[in-house]
Amino acid sequence: xQTTITKTTQLENPALEQRASELFHxxxxxxxxxxxxxxxxxxxxxxxxxxALAATISPLAWEGLNNAIHLHVWIALILGGIIIxxxxxxxxxxxxxxxxxxxxxxxxxxxGALLIHLTGGRIETHFHVFGSLxxxxxxxxxxxxxxxxxxxxxxxxxxxxxxxxxxxxGITNVIxxxxxxxxWVVFENVFLVIGIKRSLFEMRQLALDQAQLEQDKExxxxxxxxxxxxxxxxxxxxKMASLGQMVxxxxxxxxxPLGYVQNNLQSLKQVYSELTVLAQRFHITQxxxxxxxxxTLENILVENASxxxxxxxxxxxxxxxxxxxxxEGLNRMRxxxxxxxxxxxxxxAEMKPANLNACIDSALKILHHQIKNSVLIVKDYGQLPDFxxxxxxxxxxxxxLVSNAIYACEKRYGNSQKGVxxxxxxxxxxxxxxxxxxxxxxxxxxxxxxxFDPFFTTKEVxxxxxxxxxxxxxxxQEHKGNIRVESKEGEGTTFTIELPIRTESNKTSMFVxxxxxxx
Amino acid sequence: xxHTILFVxxxxxxxxxxxxxFEGLYNVLTAQSGTEALxxxxxxxxxxxxxxxxxxFMTGVELLxxxxxxxxxxxxxxxxxxxxxxxxxxxxxxxxxxxxxNKPWNTxxxxxxxxxxxxxxxxxxxxxxxxxxxxxxxxxxxxxxxxSLLFVxxxxxxxxxxxxxETEYHVYTANSFEEAIQILQSTEISAMTTExxxxxxxxxxxxxxxxxxxxxxxxxxxxxxxxxxxxxRLINEGRIFRYxxxxxxxxxxxxxxxxxxAQFSNTHSSEIIAxxxxxxxxxxxxxxxxxxxxKDIIRRANAKLASVTNY
Numbered sequence: 001x002q003t004t005i006t007k008t009t010q011l012e013n014p015a016l017e018q019r020a021s022e023l024f025h026x027x028x029x030x031x032x033x034x035x036x037x038x039x040x041x042x043x044x045x046x047x048x049x050x051x052a053l054a055a056t057i058s059p060l061a062w063e064g065l066n067n068a069i070h071l072h073v074w075i076a077l078i079l080g081g082i083i084i085x086x087x088x089x090x091x092x093x094x095x096x097x098x099x100x101x102x103x104x105x106x107x108x109x110x111x112g113a114l115l116i117h118l119t120g121g122r123i124e125t126h127f128h129v130f131g132s133l134x135x136x137x138x139x140x141x142x143x144x145x146x147x148x149x150x151x152x153x154x155x156x157x158x159x160x161x162x163x164x165x166x167x168x169x170g171i172t173n174v175i176x177x178x179x180x181x182x183x184w185v186v187f188e189n190v191f192l193v194i195g196i197k198r199s200l201f202e203m204r205q206l207a208l209d210q211a212q213l214e215q216d217k218e219x220x221x222x223x224x225x226x227x228x229x230x231x232x233x234x235x236x237x238x239k240m241a242s243l244g245q246m247v248x249x250x251x252x253x254x255x256x257p258l259g260y261v262q263n264n265l266q267s268l269k270q271v272y273s274e275l276t277v278l279a280q281r282f283h284i285t286q287x288x289x290x291x292x293x294x295x296t297l298e299n300i301l302v303e304n305a306s307x308x309x310x311x312x313x314x315x316x317x318x319x320x321x322x323x324x325x326x327x328e329g330l331n332r333m334r335x336x337x338x339x340x341x342x343x344x345x346x347x348x349a350e351m352k353p354a355n356l357n358a359c360i361d362s363a364l365k366i367l368h369h370q371i372k373n374s375v376l377i378v379k380d381y382g383q384l385p386d387f388x389x390x391x392x393x394x395x396x397x398x399x400x401l402v403s404n405a406i407y408a409c410e411k412r413y414g415n416s417q418k419g420v421x422x423x424x425x426x427x428x429x430x431x432x433x434x435x436x437x438x439x440x441x442x443x444x445x446x447x448x449x450x451x452f453d454p455f456f457t458t459k460e461v462x463x464x465x466x467x468x469x470x471x472x473x474x475x476x477q478e479h480k481g482n483i484r485v486e487s488k489e490g491e492g493t494t495f496t497i498e499l500p501i502r503t504e505s506n507k508t509s510m511f512v513x514x515x516x517x518x519x
Numbered sequence: 520x521x522h523t524i525l526f527v528x529x530x531x532x533x534x535x536x537x538x539x540x541f542e543g544l545y546n547v548l549t550a551q552s553g554t555e556a557l558x559x560x561x562x563x564x565x566x567x568x569x570x571x572x573x574x575x576f577m578t579g580v581e582l583l584x585x586x587x588x589x590x591x592x593x594x595x596x597x598x599x600x601x602x603x604x605x606x607x608x609x610x611x612x613x614x615x616x617x618x619x620x621n622k623p624w625n626t627x628x629x630x631x632x633x634x635x636x637x638x639x640x641x642x643x644x645x646x647x648x649x650x651x652x653x654x655x656x657x658x659x660x661x662x663x664x665x666x667s668l669l670f671v672x673x674x675x676x677x678x679x680x681x682x683x684x685e686t687e688y689h690v691y692t693a694n695s696f697e698e699a700i701q702i703l704q705s706t707e708i709s710a711m712t713t714e715x716x717x718x719x720x721x722x723x724x725x726x727x728x729x730x731x732x733x734x735x736x737x738x739x740x741x742x743x744x745x746x747x748x749x750x751x752r753l754i755n756e757g758r759i760f761r762y763x764x765x766x767x768x769x770x771x772x773x774x775x776x777x778x779x780x781a782q783f784s785n786t787h788s789s790e791i792i793a794x795x796x797x798x799x800x801x802x803x804x805x806x807x808x809x810x811x812x813x814k815d816i817i818r819r820a821n822a823k824l825a826s827v828t829n830y
Contacts, residue, residue, distance in 0.1 A: 129597050252573075259623035260536035267540040268625045315542070322539050325532040372529070417575060 016211050024207035028140070030380040033095040035138050039104045042135075043084040046111045050076040053118050069513025074120055083110040101139050105148040108132045113155045113167070121169030126181065130188055140200055145189050153182050154498045207306040209237075223372060252369040253336050257329035271319045274311055281307055307406040336365065351502070354391035356432055357381045357425055363398035364423075367406070375419035375438075377402075382426040393475040401436040401495050402466040407459075408440025408493060430501050431481075437494040443487040451485065520567040521546045527556040527582065529574040536664075537569070540626060541633070553577025553585075560586050565593050566640040567633055572599035572606045578825040580606055583614035592643050594793075596620060606631045611762050612802045617793065620753045639796045646792060648698035658793075665689055666780055667706060671699045671713040671722075672741065680712070683769060694718075696725040703733055710760075710779045712772075715742035715749060723749070725755035726803075731819070734798040735791055738778035741765060758794060808821075 054076035087107030090100040112128040119125040129152055136144050159167040162173040168177055281304050288297050364377065371377055402421060408420025424435040443451060450456045452473040476483045481499035523546040526537045543549050543760040548563065553574060559565065568586055572579035583595040596618045599611045611618040613752055614830040615647035617639075618632050667685040670680045677692040684690050691706060693699040695717060702708070712730075715722050723811050740753055753759045763772065782790045 173525075255622040256530055256533065260530075260532045262623050263540055263626050267536070315539075318535070318539055322532075325535055329532060356788055369573060372575055388770045415576075415578065 005192040009289055016208075018212065019211035020204070021286075022037045023210050024204050027203055027207060029096050032101060032139060032141075032228065036091045036095035036100050037110065038094075039135075040088045043087050043091070043104070043107055043111060046115070047076075047080040047084045050080045050111065050114055050118055053115065053489065076114065076118060079097045080111065083107050083114060084400060101136075101141065101144050102147045105136050105144045106151050109148045109151040109155065112152075113159070117159075117166045119304050120169050121165055123169070127169060129181075132190055133185065133192060137196055137336060140196045140203075142196055145192055145196075149185055151190060152185055153178075156181055191225055199295060235471065236487040250336060250366065253365070255335055257332045258320075261326045261329040261333075264329075268319060268323060269328070271316070276386055278311065351388040351390055353386040353388055354394070355386050355504075356389075356499070357383050359391050360425070360434075361396050362424055363395045363402065366399060367402055370403065370406050374413070374417060375406055375413055375416060375421050378420060378422040380424040382424075384425055384427055385431055385501060385503070387432065387499075388504070389479055389499065390475070393478070397472045397475050397497070398434075398436075400472045404468065405436060405438035405440060405493070408438050408442070412439075412441045427501070428498075432499045432501050434497040434499070435494055436497075437492060439492040442493055443485070444489050444491040448485065448487060452483075522640065523548060523563055524633060524637075525550060525556060525559055525563075525567065527553065527568065527570040527579070528782065529550075529571065529575070532810075533571070541630075541677045543595075544630075545633070545637075553579075553582040556582055557585060557589070560589050560593065567594045567596065567636045568783060569596045569629075569633070572597055572610075578606065579612045580609040583610065583616055587615060591638060594640055596632065596636065598622060598624060604776055607747055607754070608745075608762050608764070609649040609751070611754050611759070615790075616754065618749050623753070627704060629699070635797065635800060638800070639793045642796050643792045667691060668776065669699060669702055669706075669708045669711040671711065671717065673717070673826065674772045674797050675716065676714075676741075681740065683772075696720060698729075699725070703729070703736070708733075709738060710737040710739065710776050712739045712741050712776070715740060715744060715746070725753055726753065726759060728819075730758060730794070730798060734794040735783055737783040738788075739779060741767075752799065758797070774785065785825040 051073065054072040084107050087104045090097075090103050092098050109129065109132060112125075112132050114123070115128055116125045131146060136148050156167055156178045160178045164170065164174045168174065191244070270272055281300075285297075285300055285304060287295075288300055360379075360381075364371065402423070406419070407419045407420065414421050418439075420439050422435070422437045424433075426433045426435075444458075447456075447458060451469050453470060456470075473483060476497055476499070479499050481497060483498075484496045486491065486496075487493040521544075523547045524541060526534055526541075527550045528534050528537075529551055531551065534551065534698070537764055545566075545700045548565070550559055553570075553576060556568070556570065560568065565586075568583070569580050570579040574582075579599060581596050583597060586593055588777055595614055595761045597606070597616045599606065599622060600618045600806060604606045605688055606621055610619055619631060620632065662695045666683055669691045670677055670684075671693045672680065674694055677694060681690050681692060691702050691746070693702055696713075699711070699713070700827050703711075713722050722740070726740075729736060737760045738757070740757075740782060741747075741763050745764055750762055753762060760776060760782070761763065761775050763775060785791065
C-alpha cells in the first residue's frame, strides 16, 4: 500500500523529483569543484611546508648530525613536487571530475607520508592522516576515503616492512603497529561514512525543498498571471459595458435628428419639385415675353395661375424652417460623433491640456437620454484653467458618477423628476475640485468603505460589473488626485474629486521608477 | 372631412417635420408634452395619436394608456428611438398600441400606417353610428356561456394550464403549431395562448398566419425571454393581444384571458374592427379558407404581409 502511495506521488510529480535530483547534483558538483581547488592550494601549502620542515627541523631531528642542505630537503622538494603535481594540476584544471578527487586523495595521503618521513616517523605526525581523511570526507564520497585508506595502508605496510624508521620512528612491532594504525583509520572512516550518508541525505532533502519552492513560486507566478489576465478581461468588459451604454445613448441621440432630417429631406424633395415646375413656368413666360408672342401669353398666364394656386406661401415659409431644422439636426449628429471620438480614446498615452467643464458637458451629452427622463441636472461650474489630464478618462469618470447618481435618483423617485444632480466645479489653489451630488437613495454605511473595491456592486446580477467606481478611483490615482465620498442613506450622496492643476506637460519617462500597480 | 392626427414629442424639430409632411392630407395637431396632448384629446376628435416614448414627466406609454381611457377609438401609435423593451411590452399590455414604430422612421410606411389607422377609426365610428355599441362585458362578471381556450405550449406547462382553467372553460391543448392549426380549423376557439418558441420553431409565422385564418381570435404570448425585436414583430405583424413574460401570477393570466374574451366577443370592439379592416387590406376579400396545411398558410400569409407591414 505504502509503495503504491510513494509511486503515485512520484508519478504525480515526476517534474519535482527530476528538478530535485538536478539541484542535488548541481550542489554536489559545486562542492566537488570547490573542494578540488581547496585541495590543490592545500597540497601546494603542504609541499612548501614539507620543504621548510626538511630544511629546518629534519637535520636536527634526523640524528642531529648534519646541518647542510640535507638529502631530505631534496626529497621534500622533488618527491613532494612529484606527489602533488598531478593533484594540483587536476585540481585546477579538471575540478569536479571523479578522477581528480581520487588523485587528490592519493596525493594528500602521500604528502602525509612524506611529512611523517620528514619528522622521522613521529607518532604525532600520523595525526595528519586523520586530518586528511576528515578533510577528504568533505567530498561526501566514501570511495575517496577508500582510496585514501588503501594508500595509507599500503604505505604503512611497505615502509613498515622495508623502511620502518621512516614511518614508525623505530623498527619494533612493525606488523602489529601497521594493523593498529589501520584499525584507527577504519574507526575514523566508520564515523566519516556515517557523516557522509547523513549529509547526503540532508542535501537531497534540501534539494527537494528547493525544488518544491521553485515549483510553488512558478505556480504562484502562473496564478498571478491568470488573475492579472482575468482582471484585465473584467476591466475590458467594464469598458465594453460603458461603451455599450454610450452606444445605446448615442443611438438614441442619433435617431431623433436622423428621423427628422430624413423626413424633412423627403418633404423638401416634394417642395423642390413644385418649385422646379414654377421655375419652368417662369422660363416659359420669360421666353414668350421676349419673343413677343403675346397671343399665347394669356393662356400661359392662366396656366401659371393654376400652378401658383397649388403653392402655399406659408408652406414655403415652413419649408425654410424645416430646411434649417435639417441642417441643425446634422450639426447635432456631428457634435455627437465628435463627443464619441473623445470617448473612444480610452487609452491615451499622454496627458494633454483640456478643460474639465467641457469634459463634463460631453459626458452629459452622452447621458442625455437617461437624464431627460428622470432627473434634473444643476450645473454650477467655476472658472477653471485648461490643465494636463487624460480627457477621455475624465469623461468616463463623469459618466460613471453621473450614471450612478441617475440610478440612485431613479431608485428613489422613479420617473417623477424629483431627482436633482448637482455638478459643481471650482478652482482651489492648484487643485481643480469636482463635486457630483445627488438626492437619491444614498449608500448604506456598511457599503461605504467598499464602493471603490473592484467587483463590489449592490445592483442585481447582470446589471452592474462593480467596476465603475474602482476604475474611477484608478483614473483619479493616475491623475495623482483624490476622490472622497459622503453619503447619508435616504438623503443622497456627494462625490468630491480633487485633481492637481498641471500646466506643464509631464511626459511619460522612458523608465519605470516604481513598478506600476495594474488592476 | 380630414382626419385629425396628433403628434406628441418633446423635440420640436420632430413635430415640425411630421407636421410638414402630413399637413394638407390631415388636420395635424402637435403637442410637446403628455399633458398638452391629453388636453387636445379631450377637446378634439383625434383619429390617430403618434407619441414619442421618452418624454419628461409622462412617458409615451403612460400617455397612450390615458388616451385609451378618454377616447378608446383613437388609434395609438408609439414612435420611439429607444428600443426599450419595457416600453414596448407596456405599449402592448397597457396602452394597447396599434403599432410600434422605431425612429428613424420610414416616411412612406408611416404614411401608410396612419392611413390604415384612419380607415379603422372610420369603420369603428361607422359601426358605432349604425348600432349603439354594446357594453363591454365586465371582467369580473361571470361569463354567460362556457368558452373554449386553446393552449399551445410544452407538455408540462399544458398540464398546469389545463388544471388552472378546466373548471371555467373548455380547454384544448397543443404542443406544436401544426396541431394548433388543426384544432383551430375544426373548433371555435375564443382565446389562445402560445409559447414564443416550440420544438425549435418560432411562433411568428404561425401567429401571422392566424391573422388571415382567424382574425377574431385573441392571441396571448407567454414567454420566458424578453426579446425586443420579437415583441416589436408580434405587435406590428402578429397583432397579438398581450405579451406576458414568465413568470407571472395565475391571476394575471386569468384576468388577461377574461379581458381578451370580453374584447373579442364584442364585434364592435376596437380590437375586432381593427383586425378585420387590416385583414381586408392585407389579404383582400378572401373566401373562407379551405383546410390547408400549415406551411402553405404560413407562406401565403407572410408573402402578403411583407408588402404591407415592415418597420
